[in-house]
Amino acid sequence: MKIKPEVRWISLWLVLTAAACPGGRMGGDATRFSFRGAPGADAWVNTCIRRFFTNRVDEGATYALEYQAIADSWLHDAFMGGRLIQERKRTRLLDTPLSVEGYVSAQQHISSSQDDGWPFPVWPQVPGETGYEGTTFGWHFYDQPQEWEIVLRHHVNPAPGSPPFLGKGARAAWELTDLDDHGLDAGRHAWTLAPAGKLPTLTGPEEVKLDAFNCPYIQIRMKAAGLRDACMDWRRAGDEDWSASRRMYFRPETTPHSATTGMRHAELPLHRHPAWTGTIERIRFRFPEIAQDRPFFIRSIFTHWDTRHLVNNAIYIKAAWEHFRWTGDLDFLRVMLPRMRRALRFMMDEGHARELNHIRCTWPGHDGRPGFTVHDDGSKTPHPGHGKGGSYWDLLPFGWDDLYTTTHYYAALRAMAELEEAADAHPGWAIPDGFAAFDPAALRTHAAAVKETVNRKFWDREDGRFVGCIDRDGVAHDYGFTFVNLEAIHYGIATEPHAERIMTWIEGDRIVEGDTATGEDIYAYRLAPRATTRRNIDWYTFSWFSPEVNPFGGQIQDGGAVLGFSFYDIMSRIRTLGADNAWTRLMEIRAWDEEVQAYGGYRKYYAEGRGGTTLQGGGTAGGIGIDFEFTESSMLAAVVPLGFMGLQPDGDTLHIEPRLPEACPAMRVRNLRYRGVPLDITVAPGRAAVELPRHPPKPIRITLGETTRVLTQPGIARFSR
Structure with missing residues (x-):
């Protein structure tokens, strides 16, 4: 049997997600923002929150857990499937299948593939003239x-x-x-x-x-x-x-x-x-x-094939941490922390991170090698079983020495250190410990060693950015992965000098020789940077056998863009280039979005060729990801509370560290949900005010700089420094 070129694994996912039903609903006391000095920007942010939440496909796969936790944990009066979104996420996290060994299931839809892994490739997807005979069946x-x-x-x-x-x-x-x-x-x-x-x-x-x-x-x-x-x-x-x-x-x-x-x-x-x-x-x-x-x-x-994703474990840990740090749910933590410890230990051992200080995935086929060789005459030799995908970016053979998974592992180490430290500091929480507990100091020491290794091993000095992975043959693969580099900045694994150099490339101030997209073209689609800046027709998993049929930018994983990942872009800009630069980028996204909505919405805009490429989702493949299965679009609005307003809970305290742009010198959020109650928070340079409308179930501790307040009853607490 010969596989037809037009038969795509992606059909499995797209058809099913198109059939899924959105179920989001936001009540009259929903979270909303107001800004000083930026007319209309607050209304646009509030509209984005509502639009992406109420039209969201109810995606329960593991890859989306952290995205949704970032977007939803602080929302008030928001419901999905008739339940508060926080309660729904709590159940999802507690019910996520975890193997006896500690592997976290992908929770993707069923197919003729591994139940706990990714649903493709399936056994008929062996490229080449002879098909699968003599290989799989x-x-x-x-x-x-x-x-x-x-x-x-x-x-x-x-x-x-x-x-x-x-x-x-x-x-x-x-x-x-x-x-x-x-x-x-x-x-x-x-x-x-x-x-x-x-x-x-x-x-x-x-x-x-x-x-x-x-x-x-x-x-x-x-x-x-x-x-x-x-x-x-x-x-x-x-x-x-x-x-x-x-x-x-x-x-x-x-x-x-x-x-x-x-x-x-x-x-x-x-x-x-x-x-x-x-x-x-x-x-x-x-x-x-x-x-x-x-x-x-x-x-x-x-x-x-082995279609597991080792990164699932890190995503699961970070999503659980995100949920707990906003809710303070101790019953949740008592059950989850032992599961999180098992998941982290599995990742340490299976990913060889203890010995190498980075992730090396040695599962069958996860070798980072391409799934086919392209010859000078354009012909191809398939390598079935090689170059297995290892993450959300499932066409790309991230594996073996994998920076993407290592970055998320690093973030999971830091999240676990925070949790273990909080549990140690509060014996009254009665969190199970025993032999399974981690020493938070040891986790931080290990995380520091991982960071050092990454900035030495995966950094390309000539191009001034991180490579995506180094395969089993020692070959480094770099196609200008903006998502790899921006997430490395956001999660703090990139050193400050490396972060600054990365941003000069992504901003377009520095040209990397050999890239297809340079300068302003990196933001050709306006909503987000291209996922990659260098044309890729030869480094894919074996089942994506004809990438050249799509133009550069016609497939998300080859020059396309995903709206939700502007979250990492803007957060990285706040961290590296400052709030003014990040705000300018957010307002550029606003201008794009308002143009699209005035034209008739995402589907119409891209179907009629206005956006420069096609829109993926709802049964179609394309170069832009915004709606349907792209639930990460909800993350975009999270840059306001987490980035500009600087609201960062640590499991015990809500820290306020505003980083406001000059164009918007004060921001206010009403009904931000924290520890089960809605808070009204106003931030301005050097000061903040927090209004508590009713008695909280437990005291709420808040800091701004050196000032700390513990809120136990309704009222307004004012901070200055």
């Missing part, structure tokens, strides 16, 4: 793939002679021993079998060959009563018989995706077995202990 025991299996739906016409993978053909390919075949159950989308002997066995077809490297996992989705000690055996090229030395036991479990399939799922981590090597010529499943008097059901058996 799957058998799906139903006639009509579901909508979330859209990639399979595009592959219903295999090349002549290809083994069948769907419906009756898939069923006929397997040999049955001590089993009765009761046919395909259309209602369950599954194959019905019944035990008919002592050792029910299902043996795969001889004509299907599997490449062990490209099949690090095999998953079986089934439902059976009394199933125990089930196992899978395999034979490699040269093996003359079956052997217990080539066997892996499994037990299907209920996963968050079981509600969709109606089955239990077992993912066999075959890459961990030393005998899973070379060419796999045949596999079989044995069910020695299964209810003999009842039928059982198998929906599918398929190979899949």
Whole structure:
């Protein structure tokens, strides 16, 4: 079977997110801002908050947890799904699946891929003339793939002679021993079998060959009563018989995706077995202990790559920290802190961060290498299984020595240090500690070592910016990743000299030789800097095989832009270039947005070619991300309280450190939610006022410089320095 160039993995995500329902609602006491000296700017910020919240797709994936925590934790009178947004996020964080080892699930939609990983690539997505034969395979025991299996739906016409993978053909390919075949159950989308002997066995077809490297996992989705000690055996090229030395036991479990399939799922981590090597010529499943008097059901058996994202753990920790520092929810912290410790320890160990002081992801295929080689004549040699995506930026093979994940790891270390220190300082909180607790001083020492390593190892002196990753061959990859560099500044891993040099490039004052976008063109789309400034047609995961079909800027991850990530841009400008520079950039975004709204909105503006590229979301691919699955757009307004007003809780105290532009010498926020109550806060140079409208559940401690107030009853507290 040959994969058609127009078949994109992205369809899986876009179709499903387009079908999701927005559910945001803001009441009459919602958070709102007012500014002095900047006519209309406050109304625009308030409109942005409401627009992006009330029209938001209810995205529950892990990658969005921190984005939404940054945007929502301080909102008052805001609801989604009939619940306060803080309560909804609290439940999401507590319910996020965490493996026994400590890996945080991606919580993405279901597909024929890893349940706890990213939903693509799936097994048919092997590029090249021959397709997947001899590399990967799957058998799906139903006639009509579901909508979330859209990639399979595009592959219903295999090349002549290809083994069948769907419906009756898939069923006929397997040999049955001590089993009765009761046919395909259309209602369950599954194959019905019944035990008919002592050792029910299902043996795969001889004509299907599997490449062990490209099949690090095999998953079986089934439902059976009394199933125990089930196992899978395999034979490699040269093996003359079956052997217990080539066997892996499994037990299907209920996963968050079981509600969709109606089955239990077992993912066999075959890459961990030393005998899973070379060419796999045949596999079989044995069910020695299964209810003999009842039928059982198998929906599918398929190979899949390791699609986990190690950065999930850092995102989860930071989102939980963001939630706690605004809510002060001790019941939440008592449950979450042990989970966060486990998640951080997993990241330390799996990411080799203890020994290297940076993240090195050594999972199968996460090697940072490109998924194909482009030759001088334009032809390509695919490298299936290599260059696996490792984050939100899923087309790009961030892996091996990965700066993006390292930056978020660094931020997670600092967040955990804050939490552990707060827990130590407040024994009355009764937070579980014991052997699992971290020493906050040790976390800070480790974070400092990570920062030193990053600024030495990943810094490109000639280009004056950070590279994205260094692959397993020692090759550094740099396409002008503005998101890597701006997040490095925002989270504080970049040194001050490096941060300043980065901003001269992003501002357009300094030209980097070889870049496609330079100077003013870095902000060609106005809403945000381009995600990358150098054309990339050769460094992608293997399933994104034809990037050249899109022009530079026609795909978000190659010169496109995402509105929400202007949050990192503006916060980095406040930190490095000052509030006046950052305010100017925010007002440029305002001018763009008001033009777009006057024209008829985002969809109309970009559909009719006004924006210079296409808009992604709601079932389309493109170069700009604003709505639908781009819930991070809600972060834009957070630059006002977190950046310009300088409102920064630390888990114990709300610190106020205003950084106001001359164009807006005073800002006020009404109904900013902190510790469960709405606060009205006004800031101006050297002074602030905080109004508490009602008795708080617990005392509220606030500082401005050296001045501290503890609020226990309604009233106004004034600060000056």
